Amino acid sequence: MTLAPREPCDLLIRDAVILTVDATDTVIDRGAVAIRNGRIAGVGPDAIVASRYDARRVIYAGGSTVHPGFIDAHVHISQYTSRSVLARMQGTMATMGDWKSELTPEDEHASAALASVDYLKSGYTAVVDPGTIFEPDAVAAAAQELNIRLWLTDSYVADLGPALAQKYPELANERFLARWPQNHAAALRRLGSQLFRNRAPESLVRAFIGLYGEGTDSDELFRSALALARANGVRVQKHLGYSPAVYREQEAVLGLPMMEHLRSDGLLDPCVTFVHMNLVRQDEIPVMAAHGVRVVWCPYGQLQMIGRTGAEARMPELWRAGVHVGIGSDIARITHVAALGTLATAAAAASGFAASGKEILRARTMGSAGSVGAESDVGSIEVGKRADIVVRKAHASECLGHDHALEAGVIAGPDSVATVIVNGRVVVEGGELLTGDEHTIVARAHDSARRLWKRVSEARAR
Secondary structure: OOOOOOEEEEEEEEEEEEEOOOOOOOEEEEEEEEEEOOEEEEEEEHHHHHHHEEEEEEEEOOOOEEEEOEEEOOEOHHHHHHOOHHHHHOOOOOOHHHHHHOOOHHHHHHHHHHHHHHHHHOOEEEEEOOOOOOOHHHHHHHHHHHOOEEEEOOOOOOOOOHHHHHHOOOOOOHHHHOOOOOOHHHHHHHOOOOHHHHHOOOOOEEEOEEEEEOOOOOHHHHHHHHHHHHHHOOOEEEEEOOOHHHHHHHHHHHOOOHHHHHHHOOOOOOOEEEEEOOEOOHHHHHHHHHOOOEEEEOHHHHHHHHOOOOOEOOHHHHHHOOOOEEEOOEOOOOOOHHHHHHHHHHHHHHOOOOOOHHHHHHHHHHHHHHOOOOOOOOOOOOOOOEOOEEEEOOOOOOOOOOOHHHHHHHHOOHHHEEEEEEOOEEEEEOOEEOOOOHHHHHHHHHHHHHHHHHHHHHHHHO
C-alpha cells in the first residue's frame, strides 16, 4: 500500500486541547493545527493532521490549551500611556482633553508600541481603535513593527464637536476640539481617509468607517458614513450610550427612544456597530437583532454606569438574542488587559445576567472580530482563516481541564501564555516578545508619558 505524500506546511501545533470557537464550539481534546502561508491549513485530531502534513517547525503543546487570539474590540491605543493619568488629575484643573491635545505622532507611536507589547504577551493578536488617533501612520507603524493586527479609522470624525465639551467636560477642552473637524464639510473630507489600507489584503492594518458619536455627529453625517461603508464593504462604528443620562437627554430632544429614531430614519443598519450601549431596553433587543446591529461591550465603563440613574445593562441578553457582541477595554485603567475576561464576567454578574466562560471567550474572539466585520477572516480556529492563535503553557495553574473556555477566556493571566502566533508568524515564544526590544519600548513610552504630563502641566499654568 502506497501512502499519500504529506503536504508541506510552515508550522504544526501538536498534542493540544483546541478550542475552535467556531459555529460548533468544538473542543478537540488531543488535536493539531497546521499553518501554511499565514492561514490555517488543517485542524483536527492529532493523529490525522500530523499524518497529513510535513512541517518546517513543530510546536508540541503537551496537552495545553490552544485558542484563537483575543481581540480588544475597543481601545484608545494612542492614549494607552494615560492609564493612570486620570487619578493624577484628581484635584487639578487638568482633563483628558488636555492630555489628548498635547499628543504628538511620537507619543502616539510610543503609546501604541507599549500597548502592543502588553497585548501580545497577554494572548491578544488584534486590537481596534475607534478613531481617536491623530496620526494613523504613527500607530500603524507600531503595529506593523510588532506584528499585531490593527483596525483603525479616520481621526475624530464629527460635525458637532462642541457637544462633547458640553456633555463630557472631563474629556474635552478647546485645544483638543481645535484638532477636530470644525464643520460638516471638514468632517466629510476626513471620512474614509484610511480605507486605502484595505487595498493590501495581506496587511495587518485594516480600516473601517468611524464616527466619534455620543451626540457629536449629525444624522446627515451618519448617513454619509453608512453610504461609504456600504460602498466599501466595511462597518461603521461610533460611541453611543456611554452615559445613560446623556443618552436619555438626546432621546428627550428627539422625542423618541433612540433605537426607534434610528430605525425610522434608516440609520439602524446591518453594517453598524455601536460602542458601549449602557442603556438597552428589553423591547429594543429584538429590534437590534433584526437589523443586524453589532455592539462592543466595555465592561469597566458599564460598571461605572450601573450605579447611576438610568443604566440598563443587557449584554448577555443581547448575544443570546443573536446580536454580535465584542468586548473592549476602552483604556485599561483599573486592570491589566489580560483581566478583561474577568472584568466582563464581573460586569455581567453586576447587571444581573451571569455570563458563562464559553460566552466570554466567544465575545473576546469571534464577537470582537465581528465588530469590524472580520469574523470570516479571524476569531476562530478554522481551515482557511488567518492563523492568529495562542498556545498556553502546558502546566499553567488555571488549566485544570474542567471548563476549558472559562480557564482560557476568563481566569488565564499573561503568565500562562507560551506562544502567540499572528498571521502565521510566532511573535511570542516562552512568554517573551520576539518582534521588538521590550526594554526599549517600555523606556520610550515612560519617557513619552513624562514629557506629556510636563506639557499638560505647563499648558494649564499659562
